[in-house]
Amino acid sequence: MSLDLNKVKKAQENIKGVARRTPLFYSSTFSKQSGYEIYLKCENKQKTGAFKIRGAYNKIANLTQEEKERGVIASSAGNHAQGVAYAATAFGIKSTIVMPATAPMSKVNATKGYGAEVVQFGEVYDECYTKAVEIQKETGATFVHPFNDEDVMAGQGTIALEILEDIPDMDAILVPIGGGGLIAGIAVAAKSINPNIKVIGVQAEIIASTKASLKAGKVVTVDGVKSLADGISVKTPGDISFKYIQQYVDEVVTVSEDEISYAEFKLMETSKLIAEGAGATPLAAVLADKIKVDGKKVAVLISGGNIDIAMVSKIINRELIMQKRRIGFNVELQDKVGELGKLITKISVLGANIVKVRQEQNWDEKGLEFANVNFEIESQSKEHSREIIKTLKESGYSIEGIKLF
Template identity: 45%
Template structure:
């Protein structure tokens, strides 16, 4: 059984190596939710994720023979970088198995710490099976991303840092994937203060741990699909479920849309680059999945390694949802001056055109017509309504998309 002393010992091993990440108050969120809300910003950790804590503690505790033999892991990102960093620090060889479709930026990030990367399999489960087989055949230490006592103890150091800074925190809100992070945090926090409330947050597209928590028995997800790829875990580990059942008070879920809203909020309001898995704790607060009124709470922002393509998509959708961008398809007569007449409306409404495409070949068009697809920068819902009214008054047929 992992104890508070194990976690305190892990904290000593991590000192002077990893970053003691900021614990910052979230003033806007605090005011909106009538609570005192803090963010533990482990997205600012050296490798961009809390995973470094557990991986480093694990490698630090290996004897010389096991270190010299090398370490092995299967990961699509954060655990891979954490283990690669730890292996480089201790001078041992790390071999990381990653799915073939892993983005190049993540592969490059792992290799930058000197690890050997093996791209294999169509998904994580296939890469995992290959990694376990390789480790066994070559007598190397396999480092599991969450189902490992030393890894869990390393993750629990986050709770010690939070409570060392603010000892009267009433509630910790923690992302859940495989359960290693929340297990370590919950053991540490409850051992120090049994009255502290521990809330876990899963993604709606990967809620095996929530269903297992409610059923009090392991229930694996039939499928996993979420933008929070760092917590997209299908199978529930019985040992971790037992810890969560003992130490965690509740488990809630957030949708991908709610997670995307939190990513954009953290980027705009707190200047924090946060991945989906790291943002679910804030999403739970923003969308009232947790009762925190008049409480002092801390949301664990666990990682910031978001793919830039995903970030671009989230920003685009966020701008549309907040009425700061407007996409229109307008039907014009295909004749000189028609497009100028349309753009004059946008000029009179002070709407900036950021993109425009012209199509006269669509089968949906009558002869002599054209479709113009336009993206506009707008200043809110009232501004968009003004644009729509002006288009109607001038007789334009259009559709907002």
């Protein structure tokens, strides 16, 4: 175990001018909601869309010329893939990346765009890692591990240096955990600067391999399905990174898939930030009241923002439904010019967004002078939805078939 503050500071010099110094900003919304002073460290604004370029570039910078000439190979769910591809191309060397067959196409295409040859295999990181090892033996390329490597950890640890340079009296840092390299590097750097700072790891509860390993006192493999936080869906933590976690990390908590989705939604809605599932897990822990910190200042690491736009749409729709902010109902109107326009205007004035509207003529005993109009609208909250329906009824509209989606 040779990772220390000096190695992290050396890594900071190696990546200077390559990796961005990402913003750390105070969130009044999440601070009010949690009772802490919440600061968001936005690695989703990093080159390649995630923190991984830090560790990948530092690792390749430390390779010998002979190792560089053989090229590099890596396995990754997506973010490390892009970091390695970017770094390898910057050094003018060949890179091959094995990615899960289920990896978001945005990550696959971005990795290819940075110059790597991509091989897709398996469903989670552990399966594509096995494939990458096979290819490495065949080609002799240098393996760049996504987390179980001290040079990679040192690069990731530069995040802690930036946080504590910006706010020296930070009380805690919340970090997502997959294989453990990110939190190992951050914990070593942070604790070396301030032994009293709290470092808390966050995992998806459906594949919480590090939490299980800490409980067992040794590295264990867990059965688990792919999480919404695909970047940290790792069945077995790294044995090297795990030793640093045991020594330096204060606590590991878990969050549910619902809590991850909610955190992603809130980041979009209130902070105008796009985060992938793994990147949202630390905030999920805050919003679900999973952490306890004696001090007030808490840095929440948004580790990446590489998410398919189609998934963003699904999360938004899901959360609107879960929060009862999308409702449907039928209104019976007189079928004459202007009536539908009046109702649409009234709904808009009440602050709702009309998603769908469909008018159907009635063929019942009331005759052809009436029509049913089916609405689907979005509101600001469940209470807002109820207030809209209440106001429309008080205005004399006949509302039926109400659905709180």
